Amino acid sequence: MNIGSVKYRIGKSSGFQILTMVLAFACVVPLLFILFFIIQAGITKINWHFLVNIPKPVGETGGGIANALVGSIIIIVVASVIAVPIGILAGVYLAENRKSRLAYWCRLSVDILQGVPSIVIGIVAYFWLVKPLGGFSALSGSVALAIMMLPIIVRSTEETLKLLPDSLKEAAYALGMPFHRVIFKVIVPVGVSGILSGVMLSIARITGETAPLLFTAFGNPYLSTNVTKPMQSLPLLIFNYATSPYNDWHDLAWGASLILLFWVLFLNIFTKLITRKWKVQL
Amino acid sequence: MESTIIKSRDFNASFGSNHVVKNVNIDIPRNHVIAVMGPSGCGKTTYLRCINRMHELIPGATSSGEMKINDENIYDMHPIFVRLKIGMVFQRPNPFPNLSIYDNVIAGYKLNGIKLAKADRDRIVEHSLTRVALWKEVKDSLTKKGSFLSGGQQQRLCIARAVAMEPEVLLFDEPTSALDPISTSTVEELFHELKTNYTLIIVTHNMQQAARVSDKTAFFYMGELVEYDETKTMFTNPKDNRTQNYITGRFS
Numbered sequence: 312m313n314i315g316s317v318k319y320r321i322g323k324s325s326g327f328q329i330l331t332m333v334l335a336f337a338c339v340v341p342l343l344f345i346l347f348f349i350i351q352a353g354i355t356k357i358n359w360h361f362l363v364n365i366p367k368p369v370g371e372t373g374g375g376i377a378n379a380l381v382g383s384i385i386i387i388v389v390a391s392v393i394a395v396p397i398g399i400l401a402g403v404y405l406a407e408n409r410k411s412r413l414a415y416w417c418r419l420s421v422d423i424l425q426g427v428p429s430i431v432i433g434i435v436a437y438f439w440l441v442k443p444l445g446g447f448s449a450l451s452g453s454v455a456l457a458i459m460m461l462p463i464i465v466r467s468t469e470e471t472l473k474l475l476p477d478s479l480k481e482a483a484y485a486l487g488m489p490f491h492r493v494i495f496k497v498i499v500p501v502g503v504s505g506i507l508s509g510v511m512l513s514i515a516r517i518t519g520e521t522a523p524l525l526f527t528a529f530g531n532p533y534l535s536t537n538v539t540k541p542m543q544s545l546p547l548l549i550f551n552y553a554t555s556p557y558n559d560w561h562d563l564a565w566g567a568s569l570i571l572l573f574w575v576l577f578l579n580i581f582t583k584l585i586t587r588k589w590k591v592q593l
Numbered sequence: 594m595e596s597t598i599i600k601s602r603d604f605n606a607s608f609g610s611n612h613v614v615k616n617v618n619i620d621i622p623r624n625h626v627i628a629v630m631g632p633s634g635c636g637k638t639t640y641l642r643c644i645n646r647m648h649e650l651i652p653g654a655t656s657s658g659e660m661k662i663n664d665e666n667i668y669d670m671h672p673i674f675v676r677l678k679i680g681m682v683f684q685r686p687n688p689f690p691n692l693s694i695y696d697n698v699i700a701g702y703k704l705n706g707i708k709l710a711k712a713d714r715d716r717i718v719e720h721s722l723t724r725v726a727l728w729k730e731v732k733d734s735l736t737k738k739g740s741f742l743s744g745g746q747q748q749r750l751c752i753a754r755a756v757a758m759e760p761e762v763l764l765f766d767e768p769t770s771a772l773d774p775i776s777t778s779t780v781e782e783l784f785h786e787l788k789t790n791y792t793l794i795i796v797t798h799n800m801q802q803a804a805r806v807s808d809k810t811a812f813f814y815m816g817e818l819v820e821y822d823e824t825k826t827m828f829t830n831p832k833d834n835r836t837q838n839y840i841t842g843r844f845s
Contacts, residue, residue: 410652478687482751484650485681486701486758487673496704500691591691592740 346572353569356562365534366548369557376567378534379548382449385536386528386544387514389453394460395510401461402468402506403494409473417465425462432458433523441527449535449542452528456520460513467509471502476593504589511582515575521546545571598623598762598792599644604658606636606643608651613639615816616658621809626784626793628807628824630800632844636816641764641796645679646672662762677701679762680755685771686747688739688754695735697750698722701758721757725749725783745776752783756791763787765795769802781806800840804828812836 360375367374401417408414436455441447475498483493499506524530529541530551545567553564599621606614613636621627629637642648643656646667660667667675688697689704698718702709709717718735722728727749731742739750748768755763769777784793784806797803803810804824811821812835820827820836831837838844 476687478683478685479689481647481650481681481683482687482689482754483704485645485647485676485683486704486754487676488701488705489673492704492706497689497691501689592738593690 349565349569349572353565353567356566357569361563361566366532366552366560366563369559372559374559374563376545376548376563376570378531378543379545379567380570381534381536382528382531382542383518383544383546385538386449386453386456386524386542387518389450389538390456390460390517391510391514393453394457394464394513397457398461398464398510398513399468399499399506402465403472403498405465405469406472407494418469421462421465424458425466428522429455429459429520430522430525433526436523437526444539447527447529447541449528449538449540452524452542452544453538455523455527456517459517459520459523463513463516464506464509467512468502468506471505471509472498474505475502479593501591501593504586504591507589508582508586511578511585515578515582518575518578519546519571521550525550545574596623597621598663599794600659600661600664602659604640604643604656604660606639606648606654606656608639609653613816614643614656617818619811619818619821621792621794623792624788624790625808626788626795626806628803628810629794629796629813630798630803630810630839631813631819632839633798635813637796637811637813638766640813641766641794644762644764644794645681646675647681677758678760679764680758680760681764682748682751682755682766682768684767686744686751688742688747688750690738690740692739693736694731694739694742694750697739698753698757700754717757721753722750724756724786725753726779726786727753743776745772745779748772748776748780749783752780752787756787760791762792762794765793767796767798770798777802800828812839814839 360373362375362380363377364373364375365378366376401421405414405418432455436451436458440451440454444451479497479501480493483497488496524544524547528544528547530547531541531543533543535542549564549567549571552560552567555561597620599619601617601619604614604617605612613634615636617640629641631637639648643660644667648654648656649672656668662675662678688694689700692700692703695718696703698721699709699714701707702714702717719728719732722731727746730746731750734741739747742750748771752763752768769780772780781802784795787793788808795803795806807824809822810824810827812819812827812833814835820831820833822832827836828840831840
């Protein structure tokens with residue numbers, strides 16, 4: 312083998328390494344651009360007034376997004392109350408009964424559910440809840456979002472619990488603990504960081520969902536805390552106001568986008584922190 | 594005449610179609626140390642796990658025959674009562690990693706939701722840790738996590754956790770195979786201490802250990818109980834050829 316061909320191969324190898332590095336950096340660029348763009352457009356719109364007031368009618372200046380902020384929080388809290396217990400317990404079942412027929416079908420459905428377009432979930436919630444109940448409501452929006460949260464919580468709970476050693480469960484059973492105590496006092500507490508990170512990520516995932524809310528929570532120009540009535544939320548506000556012809560409303564949409572972005576960013580960072588802080592050393 | 598605490602008659606255990614414990618008949622006397630030895634895969638651990646019904650937790654595991662504690666059939670009792678009467682210590686130390694040393698000792702009470710007065714808790718913790726010769730080493734770090742201890746200390750913590758429930762029988766599944774020699778001898782010394790209050794059944798693949806710690810020895814081979822006798826007799830004058838071959842190291 313001559314020196315030339317070895318040199319050529321060394322050159323090709325370093326070229327390839329540089330290529331992977333450049334492409335890795337390319338993955339960071341979109342987020343940086345989004346951050347830059349939205350901060351630039353939104354930061355001047357955000358002030359105290361913006362956070363505690365509801366939007367003004369067209370033609371009046373000022374106004375804020377308090378209704379959307381409160382609405383988003385309520386819708387997400389209700390969705391979490393529905394999805395978290397169901398998701399965690401289903402995940403426990405999957406981790407405990409790895410080979411059962413039900414586990415197989417549950418896993419399959421959950422994986423497919425994860426790929427169902429959010430607008431379809433919105434339509435289903437519309438036919439299940441909005442139509443029978445006779446009107447748009449925040450609750451139906453929460454149900455739609457809860458359905459979107461489920462797959463993430465179920466799978467992350469299952470994956471977390473599957474990694475725990477069997478010896479842990481045996482220790483608990485050998486002390487005469489019944490199944491539910493083994494789960495709630497030993498397995499879940501030891502796996503809490505993984506389960507919580509799944510919950511947080513699922514919340515981060517649904518925070519910005521617009522499509523399922525379009526024909527469920529619908530939106531509301533006023534501040535409402537009644538979950539049986541239409542309610543505003545951040546993504547709905549952005550959707551409606553950004554497509555409006557009024558500059559004041561565009562400003563509100565930019566500010567709301569920035570808040571939404573910070574929210575998701577904060578959730579992700581917070582998740583990383585709790586995963587580290589609450590990790591139980593085995 | 595010594596009284597029998599555990600009694601098996603024609604006891605069988607399987608994993609699916611794999612018959613691993615065959616027609617075992619054994620009488621285990623109270624307050625003795627019983628060693629169960631045999632080559633890998635001879636069914637000794639499976640038999641042990643049948644005594645406190647841990648065997649059935651494995652999918653596909655079945656058992657049949659008679660297994661009694663104090664003349665009461667273990668398989669007619671609720672497994673939770675069985676496991677409260679028959680404690681277990683595992684091959685690898687498995688303290689609860691999310692609990693402190695203190696809480697690990699009273700885990701059987703705490704995690705079962707049994708309320709105890711603070712004074713009782715303190716007494717049980719000190720008593721149990723003293724029994725396993727761990728109290729002096731950990732009394733100033735009771736609030737630290739159990740996983741912070743060394744392997745040998747963790748194993749003694751696990752024994753303390755089992756002792757704290759005041760069972761009648763303690764099962765040990767190769768309790769020292771994951772420990773260094775010094776920790777092993779500390780644990781072995783405990784066996785002599787513990788037999789005044791409990792009946793100890795120890796599965797071991799280490800013949801010297803069986804000879805050192807036990808009063809009686811059971812030899813399992815290919816799922817059968819080949820021989821069961823006083824340890825001294827067993828090691829000096831075995832009746833069965835297979836026992837003879839095993840203790841002279843002709844197979845392992």
